């Protein structure tokens with residue numbers, strides 16, 4: 001009989017709720033605990049009546065922690081879980097843009113003799129980029145284009161009215177590290193591309209608010225010893241959060257299924 005992997009899901013918003021739905025009835029993966037801020041416990045309990053809901057990962061009975069919550073949740077929940085020896089799957093990859101944070105995560109995983117897995121999320125080509133890095137990369141550029149409403153509540157609002165934006169506007173140009181720090185809910189992909197490729201400081205990022213698009217469009221252009229590639233993803237946003245692409249949910253579920261599948265792809 002297949003042993004069930006008992007999951008603690010950190011975050012129960014747009015991604016978390018969809019992950020829960022897709023894992024419902026899975027013979028090998030079961031969300032047994034949900035971790036949300038204290039004020040959100042009652043609402044999360046309604047979404048997952050069978051799960052233990054609280055504001056900390058239970059200290060026992062958890063085989064895997066899955067983060068779909070935001071940068072702060074990595075420090076709060078992922079680091080201690082790793083140090084206790086529980087493997088973790090992380091969606092908020094942009095958290096690693098804070099100086100020294102990637103090293104902190106690694107140290108916690110080493111201390112717990114376990115592993116933290118960063119999912120590709122809304123972007124494709126991470127396997128190719130990470131493989132190409134082994135041969136040597138010369139340049140990696142990432143462009144993130146989203147409808148103006150996806151940039152609400154971010155520094156993109158400074159000096160412009162997103163509601164009346166008439167044409168596409170570059171709201172950020174700089175390194176992946178700066179992008180991920182300034183746009184923690186919109187530029188996790190920039191961090192992921194950089195961590196797989198040329199690093200947080202050498203990956204060139206442009207972020208664009210575009211009233212002509214209804215999709216989250218991600219472009220990666222990479223050149224190196226392997227040759228070159230140009231990839232464009234035209235992602236549908238989740239209805240529950242226009243900042244977030246539906247593919248992020250599927251990427252999380254794929255990562256979880258691959259952990260237990262006899263044949264993984």
Ligand SMILES: NC(=O)C1=CN([C@@H]2O[C@H](COP(=O)(O)OP(=O)(O)OC[C@H]3O[C@@H](n4cnc5c(N)ncnc54)[C@H](OP(=O)(O)O)[C@@H]3O)[C@@H](O)[C@H]2O)C=CC1
Nearest residue numbers: 011012013014015036040069070073092121122188241244
């Ligand atoms: N790698 C990728 O491609 C992508 C990564 N992401 C990452 O995933 C995160 C979640 O996205 P999404 O589901 O759309 O966001 P939502 O805002 O819809 O949901 C976030 C959920 O996490 C909870 N939460 C917030 N802070 C904490 C915390 N410290 N501990 C536990 N729970 C917490 C929220 O609770 P409450 O509502 O009560 O605050 C809410 O339930 C994003 O912030 C981003 O970092 C997103 C898109 C793509």
Ligand SMILES: O=C([O-])CC(=O)C(=O)O
Nearest residue numbers: 122186187188189244245
């Ligand atoms: O979901 C997306 O399209 C990308 C995103 O928000 C991020 O990179 O943080």
